């Protein structure tokens with residue numbers, strides 16, 4: 830099954846947190862490596878989540894990283 834960019838982006842937080850099964854993980858890895866848009870989005874989600882990780886002990890509720898606010902417009 831081939832995932833669209835939209836589906837990839839939706840799974841990125843789980844992907845980065847290690848919440849996907851092995852097959853999905855492989856699909857996302859392959860897609861993110863071959864797709865320029867998703868590569869960029871993946872990087873920005875990663876950075877955003879790293880910032881939340883740093884701060885969440887102080888001010889964020891658990892689960893907030895599920896909704897990542899910084900998702901740039903992608904082509905598809």
Ligand SMILES: [Zn+2]
Nearest residue numbers: 834864866867
């Ligand atoms: Zn893509």
